[in-house]
Amino acid sequence: MQDVINGLAQGSVYALTGMGLVLIFSVVRVPNFAHGELVMIGGMLGVLLVADMHLSIVLALAAGMITALVLGILFSTAIFSRLNKQGEVGQLIASLALVVVIQAGTTMLRGDDPRIIPGAPSEAIIIAGARVPVMWLIIFLSAVVFALALEAYVRYTATGRVMRAMALNPMAAKLMGIPIGLYQAMAFGIGSALAGIAGVLYGLSFPVQASVGASISLKAFIVIIFAGMGSITGALIGGLLLGLVESFGGSYLSSGYRDTFGFVFLLLVLLFRPNGLFAAREQ
Amino acid sequence: MTNILSKTPEVVVGDREAGLRGDMSALVSRIAGVLPWLILLATMAVIFRANDAYLFTVSITIILWAVLASGLNVILGYCGYYHLGLGAFYGIGAYGAALLSVKAGQPMIVPVVVMPIIAAVLGFIIGPIVLRIRGLHFAVATLSIGMIASDVANNWVALTGGPIGIVGIRRPPGISLGWLTLNTRSVSGMFVLACLMLVFITGLVAYFRRTTFALVLRGIKSDELQLRSFGFKTTIYKVVAFSIAGSVAALAGVYYAYFIQFVSPEPFSFFSASFQIFVVLAVGGPGTLWGPLLGSILLTGLPEILELDPQLKLIVYGVVLFLVIAFFPGGLSSIFETVRGRLIRRKPTPR
Numbered sequence: 001m002q003d004v005i006n007g008l009a010q011g012s013v014y015a016l017t018g019m020g021l022v023l024i025f026s027v028v029r030v031p032n033f034a035h036g037e038l039v040m041i042g043g044m045l046g047v048l049l050v051a052d053m054h055l056s057i058v059l060a061l062a063a064g065m066i067t068a069l070v071l072g073i074l075f076s077t078a079i080f081s082r083l084n085k086q087g088e089v090g091q092l093i094a095s096l097a098l099v100v101v102i103q104a105g106t107t108m109l110r111g112d113d114p115r116i117i118p119g120a121p122s123e124a125i126i127i128a129g130a131r132v133p134v135m136w137l138i139i140f141l142s143a144v145v146f147a148l149a150l151e152a153y154v155r156y157t158a159t160g161r162v163m164r165a166m167a168l169n170p171m172a173a174k175l176m177g178i179p180i181g182l183y184q185a186m187a188f189g190i191g192s193a194l195a196g197i198a199g200v201l202y203g204l205s206f207p208v209q210a211s212v213g214a215s216i217s218l219k220a221f222i223v224i225i226f227a228g229m230g231s232i233t234g235a236l237i238g239g240l241l242l243g244l245v246e247s248f249g250g251s252y253l254s255s256g257y258r259d260t261f262g263f264v265f266l267l268l269v270l271l272f273r274p275n276g277l278f279a280a281r282e283q
Numbered sequence: 284m285t286n287i288l289s290k291t292p293e294v295v296v297g298d299r300e301a302g303l304r305g306d307m308s309a310l311v312s313r314i315a316g317v318l319p320w321l322i323l324l325a326t327m328a329v330i331f332r333a334n335d336a337y338l339f340t341v342s343i344t345i346i347l348w349a350v351l352a353s354g355l356n357v358i359l360g361y362c363g364y365y366h367l368g369l370g371a372f373y374g375i376g377a378y379g380a381a382l383l384s385v386k387a388g389q390p391m392i393v394p395v396v397v398m399p400i401i402a403a404v405l406g407f408i409i410g411p412i413v414l415r416i417r418g419l420h421f422a423v424a425t426l427s428i429g430m431i432a433s434d435v436a437n438n439w440v441a442l443t444g445g446p447i448g449i450v451g452i453r454r455p456p457g458i459s460l461g462w463l464t465l466n467t468r469s470v471s472g473m474f475v476l477a478c479l480m481l482v483f484i485t486g487l488v489a490y491f492r493r494t495t496f497a498l499v500l501r502g503i504k505s506d507e508l509q510l511r512s513f514g515f516k517t518t519i520y521k522v523v524a525f526s527i528a529g530s531v532a533a534l535a536g537v538y539y540a541y542f543i544q545f546v547s548p549e550p551f552s553f554f555s556a557s558f559q560i561f562v563v564l565a566v567g568g569p570g571t572l573w574g575p576l577l578g579s580i581l582l583t584g585l586p587e588i589l590e591l592d593p594q595l596k597l598i599v600y601g602v603v604l605f606l607v608i609a610f611f612p613g614g615l616s617s618i619f620e621t622v623r624g625r626l627i628r629r630k631p632t633p634r
Binding site for chain 1: 416431521602
């Protein structure tokens, strides 16, 4: 039971980052490997504001969200939309370039020591014999709430409908007179803001360091490949599933190979369900 | 970018344009094809004569990355598959050499022959699984392979020594090449060995580029479905390309093990290996013969000469990558190709 709880806590973070990335990837079609860097920035900002400057956690959450939002819009308008001609490859290279610049820059500024944001509620409740820190519960609930909200947003609002249209067929959307650039920036902003929030939440219960972003990005990509492209609830379930696979593999087989279980699982999914676990149901 | 034929002007132009002017441009084209080889050999000779240990080390590093990028070029440059896990094969070559040398006491020639074969066999096993998918999925799948390899290197302590790695790889006392005996205990001997490896691999790729096989790969890159409808079994072509890439990386890994005489997981991790190989190729020019070397000279040579600290070096990498993608999407060698096109046709190559 404790493994389930551990897996769900870690999985909630994967889900939060994964769903932002799903939005970006399906609407803007940018394989944004720098997504995890925004999670890292959110976490590091939280450490800076709460631990070093003694500000409140709520403020840190807001700051993390706004910083990531601004950076996301900046990525979209200043970088990715200018590389349209270079295709997916150019975008991939650009996003990897962003990853190294952000990661190396943060390491230069702040070092690479893992730190945790202090001041999170430290109480724990016991569910079915397992210890559940309240913070984990908060992370899990926010993952579920954000997934439902995002799903509702994409499904029922006018802008959400535009984004779905762009995900379905960008060319047709453009021909219909949709200002592509604006909505791309919007999707990028929303997805990134989620990453920023995820970063602060992550930092409240797990240590963050400058080099954590790359592995989070990778997990987020694994999640969206699990889930099948373009499915937000799929990203939620996929994220939780990845967390569970890692947690169970880590405690029953070998803890050193924690990450490997996720990757092996991914390869298996690609082997047997190349379109993702939930793809058939979505279409 | 998309016109395949415009990338191989030496073949097309030489055959198509007859007459006096055609002969002239064929000659120019022939010279333009040989010239880089002459420059390369001359530079190697100059470096060898300079006999400076530091210069040797920098050159060896450049050559190592150029060879790795040439390997990646086969699957990425020609075939269009974003292989982000080449570091795994590089590591397999290095660890294999270390184990064969330290634990089994084999001479250097054994890993040089065996490891590329093992890597190719692995490619044939993994290839059919991951090559069913393409685009981003393939990139993430190969990335996973690299991560799994890193995890194994860190955790299978009995075989790999874990994070501490394997020490005590001995270079052979000397290698006789018939007319020349190399003192591989010295850096200069290792440099000559690296030059041989680079010339061998580049020569192989230069030959490979003109084969029908490479043409099919280029076809897969531009329109796989159409090629399949022509009746080509594309999977086998892709698997072979994947295996060649792994094989070349393993050879580079064997060289690395003998050069550094120590292997540990870190140099083969994603950002230290697979990513840098990708960057070198992307900056140099995917799908070109000399791109890997040009990219390697710029990205490995410059930071080495400027003596940047490791973090700043990464930032320089990132920025250079941005600039190249934004201004020369075809990579550095696209500049040379344009110049060459101008020489041959007296007007720029049509894009």
